[in-house]
Amino acid sequence: MDCNRCEHRSRKHIIFNRFTLGAGRTENDQLGTGNDRGLYRHGCTVVLTIMMLIKGFLGLVTELEPVGMISGMIGAPEIVGWIGHFVIGTIAWGGGFAILHSYIPPSNAIIKGIVFGVGAWLIMMVIMMPLAGAGLFGINLGIGALAAALASMLHVVFGAVLGLVYSKEITGK
Numbered sequence: 001m002d003c004n005r006c007e008h009r010s011r012k013h014i015i016f017n018r019f020t021l022g023a024g025r026t027e028n029d030q031l032g033t034g035n036d037r038g039l040y041r042h043g044c045t046v047v048l049t050i051m052m053l054i055k056g057f058l059g060l061v062t063e064l065e066p067v068g069m070i071s072g073m074i075g076a077p078e079i080v081g082w083i084g085h086f087v088i089g090t091i092a093w094g095g096g097f098a099i100l101h102s103y104i105p106p107s108n109a110i111i112k113g114i115v116f117g118v119g120a121w122l123i124m125m126v127i128m129m130p131l132a133g134a135g136l137f138g139i140n141l142g143i144g145a146l147a148a149a150l151a152s153m154l155h156v157v158f159g160a161v162l163g164l165v166y167s168k169e170i171t172g173k
Contacts, residue, residue, distance in 0.1 A: 049089075104116060117155040121151055
């Protein structure tokens with residue numbers, strides 16, 4: 001598909017370009033010029049990872065270890081869980097936000113990111129946690145609502161950073 005030669009700009013082409021080229025880029029941009037490709041995807045996952053590492057270093061809520069859950073679900077070493085964490089954060093959530101950004105109701109980019117982060121948190125709580133054996137909202141972790149509350153805080157911060165960085169990449173400011 002060569003969008004430079006299309007006479008129309010369909011929604012499918014716009015979404016494809018937004019996801020593959022990164023926010024704020026057009027198909028006419030040369031690689032390595034303008035905004036870095038998909039910077040928002042990596043930066044937000046790094047922020048979330050730093051918060052997770054600090055939580056672990058301080059020994060807080062050690063029962064909630066998403067990286068361990070990812071690697072445990074597939075019976076792989078912890079490094080595979082970290083790779084999965086970055087793939088989910090950068091490709092699934094970053095790409096998903098790029099695609100859904102214009103459909104999320106609030107006009108404020110940070111609020112859009114927070115709304116998206118809460119959606120990502122809900123997916124984690126009702127799909128990933130049960131698959132990892134932790135039950136809905138992590139209830140089987142033995143710490144009550146603390147797992148869900150902490151995970152929601154992490155995802156709200158992730159979403160806020162995602163919205164902020166994504167909007168800066170779109171506007172170039």
